[in-house]
Amino acid sequence: xxxFFLCCDSQAVIEPTTSGYTCSLNQTTSPCQTYxxxxxxxxxxxxxxxxxxxxxxxxxxxxxxxxxxxxxxPLVPFQSMFVPIQCSCNRINSSMSISYAGLNYTxxxxxxxYLVSTNQFQNLTSYQSVExxxxxxxxx
Numbered sequence: 856x857x858x859f860f861l862c863c864d865s866q867a868v869i870e871p872t873t874s875g876y877t878c879s880l881n882q883t884t885s886p887c888q889t890y891x892x893x894x895x896x897x898x899x900x901x902x903x904x905x906x907x908x909x910x911x912x913x914x915x916x917x918x919x920x921x922x923x924x925x926x927x928x929p930l931v932p933f934q935s936m937f938v939p940i941q942c943s944c945n946r947i948n949s950s951m952s953i954s955y956a957g958l959n960y961t962x963x964x965x966x967x968x969y970l971v972s973t974n975q976f977q978n979l980t981s982y983q984s985v986e987x988x989x990x991x992x993x994x995x
Contacts, residue, residue, distance in 0.1 A: 874987045875953035878944035886943035887954075890920060891979050893938050895930035899975075902929055903936075909975065910938045911958055947987055955984070967994045 893906060900906050903914035903926055910917075914926035921936035930936075940956040947953055962971060968982035968989075 874947075874951075874981075875955055875984045878952050878954040880944050880946060880952050886941050888939065888941050890937040890939055893936050893977060893979075895932060895934040895936070896977075897932050900930075901932065903927070906930075906936065906938065909958075909960070910940060912939055953984075953987070955980075955988070957988075962992075962994045 891910075893910075895901050895906070900909065903917050903923070907914050907917055916939050917923070917936050918926045918928075920939070923930075923936065940958075942954050942956045944952050944954050945957070960971065960975070968985045971994075972978065972980045972982045972985055
């Protein structure tokens, strides 16, 4: 499963659709670096290692901007943190390009696009946008 998060240029005035923010491949603002606001949740995301693995970043890259004293510190439920991501403009098909941060996630048995986008990724993306980027994937 390839996931992405809706990202946009801070100066953009285009409203996103459920599929994402449209962009032009020749924009000079691509790629962009930003942070997502994420909360520690039980049972799977109560340490920086598991959150880092989810977003493909190191513990240190989360602990520093989140003001967490040690990258090995356990997290408390609902503890806030800032996770760095990189967005870029990507062609989806011949008529559509959207800006997103591409992340790889292995979907588990019994999950679907909606559950992954709302639970693991805490509504940082929509299930519709996950479907757009994974047109041939059928979760089981």
